[in-house]
Amino acid sequence: MELGPHSRPAEPGRCVSGSPSAGSAFPASRVSAAGAEPGSRPTAVAAVLPAGGCGERMGVRTPKQFCRVLERPLISYTLQALERVCWIKDIVVAVTGENMEAMRNIIQRYGHKRISLAEAGATRHRSIFSGLKALAEDQPDCKLTKPEVVIIHDAVRPFVEEDVLLRVVMAAKEHGCSDYDLEFGTECLQLALKYCHTKAKLVEGPPELWKVTYKQDLYAAESLIKEKISQEICVVVKTKDEESVGHLLKEVLKNELNCATITSTALDHSGGDIQNFLTDQCCSFIWVTVLSSDFQETRKFLTALEESSLPLLYPVVVVLVHCLDFTLVPPAQKMESLMWIRGLAKEVKKRNVLLSGLLINYSQDEQKLQESLQQGASIIAALVKERSPALAGQLLVA
Amino acid sequence: MELGPHSRPAEPGRCVSGSPSAGSAFPASRVSAAGAEPGSRPTAVAAVLPAGGCGERMGVRTPKQFCRVLERPLISYTLQALERVCWIKDIVVAVTGENMEAMRNIIQRYGHKRISLAEAGATRHRSIFSGLKALAEDQPDCKLTKPEVVIIHDAVRPFVEEDVLLRVVMAAKEHGCSDYDLEFGTECLQLALKYCHTKAKLVEGPPELWKVTYKQDLYAAESLIKEKISQEICVVVKTKDEESVGHLLKEVLKNELNCATITSTALDHSGGDIQNFLTDQCCSFIWVTVLSSDFQETRKFLTALEESSLPLLYPVVVVLVHCLDFTLVPPAQKMESLMWIRGLAKEVKKRNVLLSGLLINYSQDEQKLQESLQQGASIIAALVKERSPALAGQLLVA
Incomplete structure (x- = not known):
């Protein structure tokens, strides 16, 4: 389906919890649901999305994050979910060099905001590192805010809700990890425990947070999105x-x-x-x-x-x-x-x-x-x- | 949807690889695809389906094996997949006492054949044991053939194909397990290795063999079945x-x-x-x-x-x-x-x-x-x- 450039939305992911300037970015009900203290909101949160995968388990040529669900690439849904959370100041997506242009087009076409790109590495960890580096850079022309907490979130988990992200941020603040992984029990957590000499806490995610890995997961994602809308x-x-x-x-x-x-x-x-x-x-x-x-x-x-x-x-x-x-x-x-x-x-x-x-x-x-x-x-x-x-x-x- | 009793089919799961009496139950192409020798076909294979789960992870009241996909209970698709393999002589389903009547109705309504019921235990292992006992019984009125190999298959994995089942049977014959689990890497395999003093072999299953666990899996199952038909x-x-x-x-x-x-x-x-x-x-x-x-x-x-x-x-x-x-x-x-x-x-x-x-x-x-x-x-x-x-x-x- 061809859509002209003038149909680009001003803001596709309107903020779900009010503007930060209007007071607290975390409404009391949300914070209390997440079990955190109202006063402890982090000042600067960013997100890094490793999106350098090649989708070999999907059995299709298109990397899974770019597979289309209702005619829109899966990663655009994940970006939309993160953009709706106003207290996430910057979102860095790490993509391979060959997908950089495609990713720019997605950002432009679907009107995504607060997104920066970084070049993905050969592994997931290198991609995360590349995203973190972009946030840490002290370049004079760098528009990114240096964050206090960074959420690492898979590009192929489109169903992430604000309350889970908030719990992750709160846990990160409490347990001292400087970056944090939503995937509990994965190699990331193990690495953090092994090498970082820091405490780590498992934040339980809901089943809806599951990762799109196989062809059947794309079908499930489409059905869930259809149900939602x-x-x-x-x-x-x-x-x-x-x-x-x-x-x-x-x-x-x-x-x-x-x-x-x-x-x-x-x-x-x-x-x-x-x-x-x-x-x-x-x-x-x-x-x-x-x-x-x-x-x-x-x-x-x-x-x-x-x-x-x-x-x-x-x-x-x-x-x-x-x-x-x-x-x-x-x-x-x-x-x-x-x-x-x-x-x-x-x-x-x-x-x-x-x-x-x-x-x-x-x-x-x-x-x-x-x-x-x-x-x-x-x-x-x-x-x-x-x-x-x-x-x-x-x-x-x- | 209400369907009258006379619409019950004579045989819903027609054999996909020819009748056993017509020669080999395993067409040469299939056997060769599975990497086994054409002469080594087992004489008696049965299947046990533990189906005593209560579906708590699904977030619905109906146990997941009884959830409807295109108006038919999920377990009926799994039974159909096993029935189509003619060399599986008997299929024993282990269900809880309270679901026994519902299961009988499913068998009658969808015309399933070669199915026996056993009472499920409190755990998956006890249910498997109950199914195996039904096959091993030396009762004079027992119509079941004592099998040489028993396939243990989850009731909530409807997309099982003959070639995977055949590879499991061949591996069981070669490696000496008397019962075998399609779920590689699960507690079943660990138990077999720990207590059975027997060799065990991991048989890799295709991604389509995945287990229906969460609500999104039901959506995926429905889409895959629709695609298939x-x-x-x-x-x-x-x-x-x-x-x-x-x-x-x-x-x-x-x-x-x-x-x-x-x-x-x-x-x-x-x-x-x-x-x-x-x-x-x-x-x-x-x-x-x-x-x-x-x-x-x-x-x-x-x-x-x-x-x-x-x-x-x-x-x-x-x-x-x-x-x-x-x-x-x-x-x-x-x-x-x-x-x-x-x-x-x-x-x-x-x-x-x-x-x-x-x-x-x-x-x-x-x-x-x-x-x-x-x-x-x-x-x-x-x-x-x-x-x-x-x-x-x-x-x-x-």
Whole structure:
């Protein structure tokens, strides 16, 4: 998929725990969950990502950190996870000379910030050393802050959360290691214990922190990312009326996707609020109209969506839902008038927005209406969970 | 999904290397691939599956061996993999008392053969011991053959292939262990070395043999199973003419799914050959008609499919492809006449057959035709790979 340069996001990984200038970088709840003291926050934390591996165990030619998951290189997800933690000031990625240019392109294309590159060595340890050296350099043109604690994190562990990183930093401060490894029980820890004459502490990581090593791990990563981005769905309705079909559909969707957050927004006719429901959390939009579609409004929304950073990071699913009584208007007849969706879908698909149409039978018969809503919710759930580009542009019937 | 009792298959795991009575149970190529001598085949091999785990690392209440992958319990896939190896005479599954009834239901429902049950102990070793005891018993009513070699195989490693099992058996014969563990480097091997006063040999397993332990492993298993069953596609065409749209579509599909085997069958008008293309290897059927659909023939095929064991083991995808010139007949108009597919799809979905309709623009313009065929192939690939029940019954347009 080709995306033009102007679609580069301003900031792909918005900070999850508030800006450091706004007070503490560690909200009290997070710190207390991590079992550390609120007062002990480190002043300068950096991260080094050894990413010089060649991926031989994966059985593919592309090194695993560059393998694509939902069309984006795996390492970009790991960078995004680290960027979202505002108290990590600098992130140094150690890549081999031959992958340096590819890595620069990834940083530029996905708008990553606070990233520096270092040349990877022949082994993981040499790559880490090279990353640390970049942070320690006393060059006048060096923009990196000399850190107090350095987190060493594998480029192929994309599911790292702030609380684990915080626990690692706290443990490093307490136990005195100057750099620290998230991989417990690995050669790194053994080396630290053997040669560094320093204490070391094992920080237990959650199972989600696992390392992408084999082909099956890439599949698992894709499924987990799809699950994660399907957790939030925005239902856009044209009326505030709680009895409307949009609100009914929202309720059925809540049951269908039982762990998802489903927000609904009643559309302001001035169209001025379109930007409001474009957050970096939500990649699935269900746009419900009871009567005929408003092409202009939909087009405006899709343009705002395309111009945001959202579809650059994830495929965005948009389902235009039309409700009508099939006994009055046969679905095939309505489909004819909705053929414009196909053309529009083809256009926005180029920018990673997957648009589909869905006709729901708004029957006067209560049971039939419930059945249609249920089927509609199942179809929406499948579109949201699978994010299949091949099925964009279709008109589906419930 | 509810399936009636009469849909139980006669034999879900047909033997992959020929019947033992037909000569050698190990085809020469397999044995040579495994590096063993052709003359050294063991006379009696059994397998014991410790399946008493409670799945606490999975983070779900269901023990992982009973977690569902494509609606079927994981252990059923492992049993299927072992059953396909004809020289494994008996398979003993050790389950806890409380799961005994559930396990019996799984065996009956998915038609597993050569399976006996033993009660699992408090630890994995006690469960193995219990399984071995069942095989060693000298009871007059015991139908199990006393084996020469016993393979101990985890219930949560569904991707085991015959060649690895054969290498294990050969190594066991050579190195004298009476039971053997596929998990190299585990506590089992250590115990064998420490207490059994016997030689032990490490048999390297492929990465695909990995153990389903965490939630992400279930996702990976599902993706791998989907990938596996998407490797064979049967395109049914009504004409032998190599220039026909069915054959053109087949060629485009070959490029789209580049590692899949795509066979095509020209339909005999007597309908007598429908059974011929129902094998246990193929779970995806693309039924191409250029003119209007022949409802009777399609119905007959779907009935044969429902009566086979196929949809009990995997969701079967059937795509009815209709080709027409959209400039002569608008797709919406054709959709109206194909609304019967929706009703039929609802009916066969109850028996795990996922039916969809696909309209392809059979344009006179060569470029437009190629575009439609390409889009059609992408849609078919998505339906075959994703096997989403929610999208069954839809009429798609390419």
